[in-house]
Amino acid sequence: MAVNELGDHLRQGHPLPCGRLVEDVFDDLDRGRIDDHGRTCVHCATARRSLTTLMEATRALVDDPAEPPPNLLDRIMQAVRAEGRRGEALPLVPIDDTGAAVVPDLGPVDISRQAVAAVVRYAADTVDGVRARSCRVTVDDADVGALRIEMTLSLRYGAGPANELVETVRARIGSALHGQVGVRAGAVDLEIVDVWPEEGP
Template identity: 30%
Template sequence: MAVEQLEPLACGRDAADVWEHADAGALDDHERTCPHCRSAWADHDRLGVLVTRMAEESRESLRPPPSVLAQVMGAVVADLRPHELLEIGPDAWLSRPAAEAALRHAVDTMGGLRALRCRVEQETGEPDGTGVGPRPVWVRVTVAARFGVDLASVTARVRQMIVTVGERAIGVPVTGVDIHVEDLWE
């Protein structure tokens, strides 16, 4: 199975390399001063804080306010058809809407874009080539962009963020990300 090569940042650097250098505390002069690399580095830090906070929260602290619970229950009752599930392990499954919500949230934490819609498609066939892990997914996300944002740079960062969230938070490899910019805001 071929893994899609992600687009580089607008400056030509690979966001994954910048993230690795930031983790190792080994950013070079370009990465410390380049606005594109700094944005990728900031996205990495925000994702790390978010994932760490989610991992540390106890189940008790995750109680939603009553209004949210009522809205969710209303949606569940209104939509009784079973949702398609994504395989995330040998005997582990995740609902597609839950995975899509997590990816939309990751996009929304980034500056310059807001997620409108997200669709996750799990590939058919054998799991990850080893026969052990989950089958990879392809993500299609529709976004609104802030007017004046560097679309090439921000979409490259979004791709990297979605790949990372898919692998680290959801537990499935992401082989591709399609981003459709549908709207602008000031």
């Protein structure tokens, strides 16, 4: 090509001894085309072989058997736990079986926000077609002794009418808080933020 006289830096290519750019040979190979020069030129043929070798090696590297050491997960999780960001404690007012507030013998009970959130998420997950996402647990200011839950949900497409699913989640959260934490649910705000597709057969 005449452009070659202007210098290779303009084409930013790697010329073979026959004058063709390696880049162009690769491009032809990618597109599965070849011209008369390419068919007979030994330099072009060598370049094509090189690329084929590289492509095979690339596949071998995609199937890289190098595994992270087995203890890396533990190392990471230990470091993550050491970071803190633990949920603070919630001052709770426990209730008895009739729902009446009880003053515990040992004074007020503090439990971790984190632990309550886990119970609430788990309760939502038990509803088929529902996944809990974010979950905020606070003391309900408008309802003394109750916890306020704000949760976002993802629903499976075709799992049923959204408002029915949401009401089922609300009921399960209420009974989980009562049965497993021993505290009453106040306001439970549920927001659907995503839908995931039905799993294949």
